[in-house]
């Protein structure tokens with residue numbers, strides 16, 4: 001193959017991937033699709049530029065328009081989260097966490113966390129950002145029935161360990177963290193409370209999940225591409241006014257020069273548009289996400305699936321987790337993919353090894369963005385039943401999934417400035 005053919009073959013793979021996702025039901029809980037206006041930002045000239053520093057204080061020239069975009073983006077973020085300070089530079093949720101660890105803790109400092117087996121993200125693990133910063137990790141006990149931290153146990157750990165940071169937030173995040181109780185204990189021992197809202201950022205902004213900054217969190221980090229349906233990226237929010245806190249400067253420095261150089265200006269511009277769209281549509285979007293998740297969970301439960309959190313209404317977020325049989329998570333995820341449903345295997349409370357889990361995690365945020373409501377959730381549950389319980393031929397189910405998806409291809413809860421909502425796709429066809 002010539003280099004040109006190589007390039008064309010990569011382009012063709014991207015086209016095929018677009019086609020595959022266009023026909024599928026994407027249900028990975030950490031993903032979403034971009035609005036047409038956000039897509040435009042990704043192919044704008046901002047893509048190739050640098051703007052180290054902060055608006056008005058740059059190391060490079062040529063930032064006149066970007067300074068305005070970033071300033072406006074920060075204002076929109078503060079408005080969206082009703083808080084005093086927003087840093088929208090982190091290039092991902094993990095990078096936002098790294099910046100906070102860099103800013104607020106020193107190597108060898110103690111931090112309290114949930115462990116990854118109970119649903120925490122690898123950023124707080126020994127092998128992730130916390131380990132990279134050399135932090136000493138102490139874990140909270142977990143209430144496996146309710147899928148939240150055990151408040152009494154966590155409070156005890158915080159009082160005994162006296163950490164510098166008490167971290168909260170989960171990747172498997174069905175129910176709000178009982179934050180007020182544990183934050184009080186953390187503040188008593190002088191710890192800062194950090195809440196990682198990666199998954200639920202759009203639900204928080206839409207008023208459908210807990211409000212961490214009002215419940216005791218000093219800092220909130222998150223990803224801008226999950227339930228908050230912007231570009232891949234991260235952000236850091238706090239309610240402590242900049243002028244009141246010395247550590248605000250540390251937070252700023254944690255991001256730059258701490259963990260970023262160029263911070264992907266096209267993503268920052270797309271974030272700003274996503275914030276404006278979420279201010280306009282986020283309340284409706286977040287409410288429909290939670291209603292859809294609850295409906296899908298109860299439809300699955302009624303069909304005999306072992307949905308977690310049954311005693312607590314299954315979920316208060318965009319996520320659902322259900323058991324598929326001991327160590328059968330990988331098998332189930334593969335069968336679903338063959339039928340055109342993209343989901344991931346996930347550990348459930350009895351599991352010991354992340355590679356051999358017994359559950360499936362779902363998120364309905366993307367289906368909701370494509371306009372699906374409660375009646376469609378019933379149809380989706382039937383697809384799961386056909387694949388995993390009736391063991392129907394996956395290709396036959398896939399034909400019906402593709403037909404079903406044909407009616408749900410336009411992106412909702414965003415602005416449509418005229419033109420084709422799949423503009424980015426058509427650019428590479």
Ligand SMILES: Cc1ncc(COP(=O)(O)O)c(C=O)c1O
Pocket residue numbers: 030092093094095120121123169170171172196197198199222223224233234
């Ligand atoms: C709780 C939590 N924090 C952080 C992250 C990392 O986010 P990102 O993929 O934006 O780095 C994730 C990813 O899903 C997550 O679940």
